[in-house]
Amino acid sequence: MSTIAENIAKVGVRIREAAQASQRDCASIGLLAVSKTKPAAAVREAFAAGARDFAENYLQEALEKQIELVALPLTWHFIGPIQSNKTKPIAEHFAWVHSVDRLKIAERLSAQRPAHLPPLNICLQVNISAEASKAGCTPEELPALAHAVTQLPNITLRGLMTIPEPTDDPQQQRAAFARLRELQVSLNLDLDTLSMGMSDDLEAAIAEGATWVRIGTALFGARNYSAT
Numbered sequence: 001m002s003t004i005a006e007n008i009a010k011v012g013v014r015i016r017e018a019a020q021a022s023q024r025d026c027a028s029i030g031l032l033a034v035s036k037t038k039p040a041a042a043v044r045e046a047f048a049a050g051a052r053d054f055a056e057n058y059l060q061e062a063l064e065k066q067i068e069l070v071a072l073p074l075t076w077h078f079i080g081p082i083q084s085n086k087t088k089p090i091a092e093h094f095a096w097v098h099s100v101d102r103l104k105i106a107e108r109l110s111a112q113r114p115a116h117l118p119p120l121n122i123c124l125q126v127n128i129s130a131e132a133s134k135a136g137c138t139p140e141e142l143p144a145l146a147h148a149v150t151q152l153p154n155i156t157l158r159g160l161m162t163i164p165e166p167t168d169d170p171q172q173q174r175a176a177f178a179r180l181r182e183l184q185v186s187l188n189l190d191l192d193t194l195s196m197g198m199s200d201d202l203e204a205a206i207a208e209g210a211t212w213v214r215i216g217t218a219l220f221g222a223r224n225y226s227a228t
């Protein structure tokens with residue numbers, strides 16, 4: 001088994017090679033370490049190996065880890081489904097939220113963002129593959145949602161996020177990510193973020209313009225949900 005530090009180095013090589021292959025500056029691609037189900041000790045190890053941005057899906061688990069790790073200068077991102085009665089702690093304890101898919105959630109995050117903090121960075125999650133089970137707004141809903149979100153005072157709309165239907169076919173992977181990029185361009189807003197690509201498809205995402213890749217398994221190993 002590799003250590004987290006070794007895994008971070010390997011993922012760094014994959015990001016650099018993918019950036020090079022599409023003539024992109026690798027400084028424009030951020031590594032988001034997805035630490036869901038992993039203990040605070042794993043986050044510490046990743047931090048020691050250079051990771052600074054961490055993403056969590058489950059609010060309670062995230063808040064507990066944040067308390068344990070309060071001494072470290074980490075940037076926390078929320079990437080999980082959001083219930084409207086949980087928006088306040090999310091607005092208070094994260095710098096980014098990648099999984100906003102309806103106006104009500106954005107309105108609550110804006111209203112509940114503490115005044116002493118900078119605006120909350122938001123990505124709108126889009127359901128590219130139209131899977132009934134997945135979160136995300138539809139491509140048809142996106143323009144009205146995006147324009148409404150830009151009007152809210154305490155959040156900054158940075159871009160779009162997607163979790164495409166898993167596939168091993170690099171062409172299909174790229175097609176889904178290209179779709180997100182095209183949707184973002186068609187909004188004609190001042191957006192700088194595409195949150196797309198995970199452990200198995202980061203190369204395709206970078207080829208299509210990803211600025212955050214969200215990597216869990218390739219850094220921390222497989223997740224064991226039953227153990228948590």
Ligand SMILES: *Cc1c(COP(=O)(O)O)cnc(C)c1O
Nearest residue numbers: 034079198199214215216217218
């Ligand atoms: C768990 C998760 C990831 C990480 O997936 P891996 O395949 O483990 O890299 C990325 N994004 C979201 C939204 C997730 O829930």
